[in-house]
Amino acid sequence: MSTATGEIRKVTTHVIQSMKDRGEKIAMLxxxxxxxxxxxxxxxxxxxxxxxSASNVMAGHETTLPITLDQMIYHAQSVVRAxxxxxxxxxxxxGSYQSNSEVxxxxxxxxxxxxxxxxxxxxxxxxxxxxxxxxxxxGIPVMGHLGxxxxxxxxxxxxxxxxxxxxxxxxxxDDAKLLDELGCFSLxxxxxxxxLTKEVSESILIPTIGIGAGKHADGQVLVSHDMLGITxxxxxxxxxxxxxLFQVMTAATQSYxxxxxxxxxxxxxxxx
Ligand code: KIV
Numbered sequence: 001m002s003t004a005t006g007e008i009r010k011v012t013t014h015v016i017q018s019m020k021d022r023g024e025k026i027a028m029l030x031x032x033x034x035x036x037x038x039x040x041x042x043x044x045x046x047x048x049x050x051x052x053s054a055s056n057v058m059a060g061h062e063t064t065l066p067i068t069l070d071q072m073i074y075h076a077q078s079v080v081r082a083x084x085x086x087x088x089x090x091x092x093x094x095g096s097y098q099s100n101s102e103v104x105x106x107x108x109x110x111x112x113x114x115x116x117x118x119x120x121x122x123x124x125x126x127x128x129x130x131x132x133x134x135x136x137x138x139g140i141p142v143m144g145h146l147g148x149x150x151x152x153x154x155x156x157x158x159x160x161x162x163x164x165x166x167x168x169x170x171x172x173x174d175d176a177k178l179l180d181e182l183g184c185f186s187l188x189x190x191x192x193x194x195x196l197t198k199e200v201s202e203s204i205l206i207p208t209i210g211i212g213a214g215k216h217a218d219g220q221v222l223v224s225h226d227m228l229g230i231t232x233x234x235x236x237x238x239x240x241x242x243x244x245l246f247q248v249m250t251a252a253t254q255s256y257x258x259x260x261x262x263x264x265x266x267x268x269x270x271x272x
Contacts, residue, residue, distance in 0.1 A: 011046050011087040013119070013141050013185040019046070019218070020207035026186075026219025028089075028209055029227065032058050032075045036224060037082035045086050047209075049121065049221060050076045052091040052151070057225040064150045065094045069107055072096075076115035089143050090115060092122040094151040097131050104131030108140050121188065123149035125175025129182065136183050144179035146172050147213065148191035161212070163192045173200060180204035188221065189213040191238070212238035 008015055019026050028047035031037040032054045040048055054075050055067035069092075076090045090111045097104035108120045119141035122128060132142055147162045156162070163169040172192065179187055186207045189197050194214025201208040201216055210217030222239065225231045229244040259265035 008085065010085060013087075016046070016087065016186055016207055017205075026207055026209060028219055028221035029224045030054075030057075030221070031079045031082075031224060034078045034082045037079040037086075040224070041083045041086045046219070047221075048079055048083060048086045048088050050079050050088065050090040050115075050117065051223065052093050053223050055093075057223060057231060063153055065153075067093045069093055069096045069110060073111060073114045076111060076117045080116040087119065088115075088117040089119045089121050090117045092120050097122050097128065101130040101134045104128070105134045105138060108135045109138065112140055119143055119185065121145055123151050125171070125178055129178065132179070132182050132184065142182075142184045143209075144176075144184045144187040145190065146175050146179075146187065146192075147189045150190075159191070161191050161193065163196055169193075169196055172196065173203070176200045176204050176208075180206050186219075189217060212236060 016026060026046050027044075028049055029040050029045050030051040030053055031040055031048040032050060037048055050072065052064040052067050052072065054072070055061045055064045058075070059067065059071075061067070072090060072093050076088065080088050092104070092107055092111065096107035104122070111117060111120055120135065121143040122131070123145040125144070125146055132144075135142055148156070148159065150159075153159065163172045169192075173196075176187060176189075184206060186209055187200075187204070189200065189208050189210050191212035194216060197208065197210055197213040198216035201218055207218035209219040209221050211221045223231075226234055226239050227242055229241045229246055230249070232246045256265070
């Protein structure tokens with residue numbers, strides 16, 4: 001939906017598709033809370049992903065596996081309240097869709113109904129075909145996720161680049177085609193070789209959104225805490241930091257502590 005000036009008022013699945021069709025890159029970031037989501041939305045981000053990376057950056061878990069459906073819905077509600085332009089996509093957490101398609105559908109319905117989000121994302125290809133079909137049939141837009149799928153970290157055993165070997169690359173090509181044909185509206189490609197991203201992005205109709213997948217994806221996503229430098233021990237080659245907030249916030253906190261201890265804060269003007 002565009003205004004008379006061509007400015008997009010609300011990002012929808014149609015807008016996302018038209019961006020790919022026009023060759024305009026899609027910018028996506030993760031968000032988990034109201035205040036940050038408001039900043040990203042006002043800055044003009046296209047898609048906000050309420051990622052299950054909340055399990056890592058918000059809750060401090062080592063993997064994305066522990067986060068629950070209720071916790072994802074809580075984060076999604078906070079993000080949705082902040083947003084007026086961006087599309088909000090919510091990760092279906094581990095355990096909320098893998099067992100069978102009925103469970104998957106009821107989890108997706110809970111996310112949409114209780115959070116007001118616009119779409120869900122889930123990891124995997126042929127293994128979750130039936131679940132994707134049922135969710136799509138219910139009218140819920142689905143974003144796919146292939147390559148490094150962190151919910152399967154204990155199967156992979158490592159967070160290194162996926163699909164370097166031909167057999168895994170072929171499975172990824174087949175899965176991408178399947179997700180496109182099923183009717184997913186977009187597809188995250190995580191940590192795969194750039195040439196495979198190029199091949200997949202050119203061979204399917206829906207937009208691909210890469211993370212560590214090179215410049216040929218139709219869009220890019222980063223975990224906001226990594227992009228802003230709030231996390232400091234995660235330094236993969238694909239990550240570009242746009243701020244060093246860990247240092248900025250540490251310095252601000254130290255100044256505050258020092259001002260309180262020295263009785264500089266509050267001053268006469270900062271009291272009633
Ligand atoms: O949970 C997440 O942050 C994600 C992105 C890395 C794509 O799935």
